[in-house]
Amino acid sequence: MRLSRYFLPVLKETPAEAQIASHRLMLRAGMIKQASAGIYSWLPLGFRVLKKIEQIVHEEQIRAGHIPMLMPTIQPADLWQESGRYNAYGPEMLRIRDRHDRDMLYGPTNEEMITDIFRTHVSSYKDLPLTLYHIQWKFRDEIRPRFGVMRGREFYMKDGYNFDLDYDSAIHAYNRHMVSYLRTYERMGLQAIPMRADSGPIGGEDTHEFLVLAETGESEVFYDSAITDLKLGSRDVDFDDRDACAEIVREWTTPYARTDETHDPHRFAEVPEERRRTSRGIEVGQIFYFGTKYSEPMGAMVNTADGQRVPVHMGSHGIGVSRLLGAIIEASHDEAGIIWPEGVTPFHCGIVNLKQGDGEADGACAKLYQALCDRGLDPLYDDRAERAGAKFATMDLIGLPWRLTVGPRGLKNGVVELTSRRTGESEELSPEAAIDRVAQIYDPHLKAANVQHWEPMAHRSSHTWL
Amino acid sequence: MRLSRYFLPVLKETPAEAQIASHRLMLRAGMIKQASAGIYSWLPLGFRVLKKIEQIVHEEQIRAGHIPMLMPTIQPADLWQESGRYNAYGPEMLRIRDRHDRDMLYGPTNEEMITDIFRTHVSSYKDLPLTLYHIQWKFRDEIRPRFGVMRGREFYMKDGYNFDLDYDSAIHAYNRHMVSYLRTYERMGLQAIPMRADSGPIGGEDTHEFLVLAETGESEVFYDSAITDLKLGSRDVDFDDRDACAEIVREWTTPYARTDETHDPHRFAEVPEERRRTSRGIEVGQIFYFGTKYSEPMGAMVNTADGQRVPVHMGSHGIGVSRLLGAIIEASHDEAGIIWPEGVTPFHCGIVNLKQGDGEADGACAKLYQALCDRGLDPLYDDRAERAGAKFATMDLIGLPWRLTVGPRGLKNGVVELTSRRTGESEELSPEAAIDRVAQIYDPHLKAANVQHWEPMAHRSSHTWL
Structure with missing residues (x-):
């Protein structure tokens, strides 16, 4: 999902009525x-x-x-x-x-x-x-x-x-x-x-x-x-x-x-x-x-x-x-x-484009997005013309467990940044390695969704859960 | 799904209150x-x-x-x-x-x-x-x-x-x-x-x-x-x-x-x-x-x-x-x-075992069932100890568009029967050919479920529909 086409009305203020x-x-x-x-x-x-x-x-x-x-x-x-x-x-x-x-x-x-x-x-x-x-x-x-x-x-x-x-x-x-x-x-x-x-x-x-x-x-x-x-x-x-x-x-x-x-x-x-x-x-x-x-x-x-x-x-x-x-x-x-656990996160990975409108950064984000989709993952791509700080704050607030940050400086060195929401730790990786890494993280979760036959032929779910 | 483990309370009588x-x-x-x-x-x-x-x-x-x-x-x-x-x-x-x-x-x-x-x-x-x-x-x-x-x-x-x-x-x-x-x-x-x-x-x-x-x-x-x-x-x-x-x-x-x-x-x-x-x-x-x-x-x-x-x-x-x-x-x-259209049928295919308890018929049904599951399909296997007529009547009533009938006589000749609910026409096929045929019938329906990107990267659905 591209954030520019999504409906994500985040609030800046803390609502007074919320106690917890x-x-x-x-x-x-x-x-x-x-x-x-x-x-x-x-x-x-x-x-x-x-x-x-x-x-x-x-x-x-x-x-x-x-x-x-x-x-x-x-x-x-x-x-x-x-x-x-x-x-x-x-x-x-x-x-x-x-x-x-x-x-x-x-x-x-x-x-x-x-x-x-x-x-x-x-x-x-x-x-x-x-x-x-x-x-x-x-x-x-x-x-x-x-x-x-x-x-x-x-x-x-x-x-x-x-x-x-x-x-x-x-x-x-x-x-x-x-x-x-x-x-x-x-x-x-x-x-x-x-x-x-x-x-x-x-x-x-x-x-x-x-x-x-x-x-x-x-x-x-x-x-x-x-x-x-x-x-x-x-x-x-x-x-x-x-x-x-x-x-x-x-x-x-x-x-x-x-x-x-x-x-x-x-x-x-x-x-x-x-x-x-x-x-x-x-x-x-x-x-x-x-x-x-x-x-x-x-x-x-x-x-x-x-x-x-x-x-x-x-x-x-x-x-x-x-x-x-x-x-x-x-x-x-x-x-x-x-901080969403991987099993229930609304999107598997955020993509933050540090320089929206920059041809190279836009292209790299588009490729990352497509590659993650092709691996069966749902990324959320923040493609708005906002400053980096605002994009990071939104990603932190909505709690996607993994974030890919893409900017012209990193791309010059052939890397993007993969950040864990839970630990805050980042590593620089080639786009291909980053995609592999995210796919690997979610692999056990996608596998867990396969309902195994607990008794031969008794019950199964296919792509729908029926 | 095995019918013996399902909850399918079919009625023999036509309910009086139903006008259509x-x-x-x-x-x-x-x-x-x-x-x-x-x-x-x-x-x-x-x-x-x-x-x-x-x-x-x-x-x-x-x-x-x-x-x-x-x-x-x-x-x-x-x-x-x-x-x-x-x-x-x-x-x-x-x-x-x-x-x-x-x-x-x-x-x-x-x-x-x-x-x-x-x-x-x-x-x-x-x-x-x-x-x-x-x-x-x-x-x-x-x-x-x-x-x-x-x-x-x-x-x-x-x-x-x-x-x-x-x-x-x-x-x-x-x-x-x-x-x-x-x-x-x-x-x-x-x-x-x-x-x-x-x-x-x-x-x-x-x-x-x-x-x-x-x-x-x-x-x-x-x-x-x-x-x-x-x-x-x-x-x-x-x-x-x-x-x-x-x-x-x-x-x-x-x-x-x-x-x-x-x-x-x-x-x-x-x-x-x-x-x-x-x-x-x-x-x-x-x-x-x-x-x-x-x-x-x-x-x-x-x-x-x-x-x-x-x-x-x-x-x-x-x-x-x-x-x-x-x-x-x-x-x-x-x-x-x-008579369910293929796009909405509750199960893709019925399997009727003409001689439940017969080792060969049971084994052939089990193999058919598993093979259909492996192709991403949901079969309903009538594994009850009922006579054939009752099994056919149930399958016709619930309207699965395709039925595979398996019996000792056919198996002796290496065939099972594939029947269309809509036309009533049957053909005898080897189990392997029957599986291929059913998979082929549903192929366009499984493909239609893939939401294509109508605009590059804008919207997609993965294995869930979100």
Whole structure:
């Protein structure tokens, strides 16, 4: 993308209403604009990151064998009356009356609706196990929305639902979700720690939250530093293998890690003192096993192999897609702006032309741009007639992890400059070497996007993520 | 995808509530489930087609130089009071009151919100021309929703907005949209005819609707059959070239084509009698030029090069993404089910194993499946232990354009059968030749997905569509 043809309305002033770094930086970098309290428009740069995050979530869900679909935003009230949550949910539910005076609501979550789909279409153990998910806009009418997309009212969320014949199978679904979430967050450059949690209004016995460590987090967290050394990395996980998934879950849940809600000071005291950590965390996901909490009242039953009718075992599993943008920025920024992890950056590389209008510099930039595109990368070329300082400030603010700087002086020596946004370090390279270097940096990220067959022929994604 | 692991709840019975073919077939093929009147869940198969259509719309918008972003579903009422449309819109607008008693609404369209974004961030002619678009869920509280996704209440729409300094530039934006829409519909296997239309509640002078010919269309249409011979095909369009775009628009708007709303019997009588056609049509898109209708009352002004402040010229341009599924099915089905055009089919090819459990047949299917995947295609392999007739009926119902049938008898002769859903014709081929043949069929469709640079380095999409 050429910046001269893009819509990137960066702000010079720090918006007064923004209390935390991510909110401030998303406004300043022209990523979002508030439409009303807790409701945002995603300007082109913000939209790109939102879609990158959504794409990673899809890929990792599909890799784990889960099936994408889409439920609507507006739900009928009667399903919620059936489950008993309509009155229980409180004023955070946005209640709507349509022109025929029917009670509707803007879905804050989808347990009822997915259970209704299941009971309509599935009646045999033969169709189990089944995990369906969607990524859809939700609404929670927060009394005091704040912190930008971190605590918005209209927010984008992945919520998935597993249906299993028995407890063991449902716990495998739980474990599979935990493993797929670990991989999802790692690909976004985040360390998200699973912590035993309270179940809240969803209900259920087993539940873990995933928390990203950041000073601005809403929860106080207590953990054994051993957990921050764990990495899934490029491990090849067979999501059909119950033992393998359970083993990874054991690995991540053995070190102590709790939020203030579930904190147990006695158990924490058993952690060796030098590994005891207290910090703050941002919740970016949660998984639940809740058994037959919805299937019993709503009659979601299946016939077993020996002819019994039993309620199906369920769980639900959420990732806050729009919230993740805020969490990533909270975990990765500095005074000058955002520092995007390579996995979610809106553009892979910035190109700054130090002397726009100079034939040689323009030509070199054009060639670099084309060569990066040909390698499957998306560069952002600042081709405006601005001074170098302003161009650097914009690139730093919007946080592209790599920048190529091109000017007549360097070109005379046959080099361009490659700069890391994170370290600030630069190196001079020939244009060809710089292109190779950037392509090499992104190679593992492009490869990670390929959903491998976790079971021969079961699931794959092609150039689209379906 | 293996059917045994997918969620494809096909119905044997024809649902009584469905009055038209697309509604009936989408329910029977397990593509949608009604959540409440005019509101649908998109089951996995329906979701795949929805995403394919969305993807084509994105690719063609980006090819034309338009910039994707995303506005929220819930809007504040005050923007609509500013434009004067809040009271004018009537009961189709879903009005909502939040917990603080603020008046909100579920957006039926986004002229006000995009104008607000524009006026906040753009003030100079230097930032023009600019075209922003999004694909987002909309709501219109139809008094009598019907025909499935064709006249739903919650629907998915692409709406784009151009901002130009003067009339000529805005008309070029209008023309650019018409050309990009022609290409968009062609890629979906549709012939959508642009017809001069009434502007309705959006307002404006110039407007064309795009109509797909189908018996169940809501509009009566009158046209010169010469228009149905026109094809954009693989023409390489430079979307920056005003004359080139205007010439294509002239080509498509010269033959008579009107809906009943704008029909002019005198002009129609001038069409040679043998080319005069009367039919019915389904509206799948509309483009508008409305000048300063929103920019004047809302104060969206820009400074010109000579220091004047002038209201910006605007237009809006919509494609009914969810509605298109219905329109495509209306235009392409038979007694047995849907017949998907190759451009939007949920899976490229079905594989039917005539003897599941037979080692040789299973092995041959597995190899075919893998080979198709390796060519970048998505096959659907019916690996259930069902009789052949049931497998064929399912494949015909869900409408995959190509089917490979694999059985022990054919394998003994070294062949599998490739069948066209559209013609019913089969040919026997070696597995290798069959794979080549299917790959060849889809080659132009995979190539069409590559967004070429319409202006050197201006816009591109990579493996994602951003």
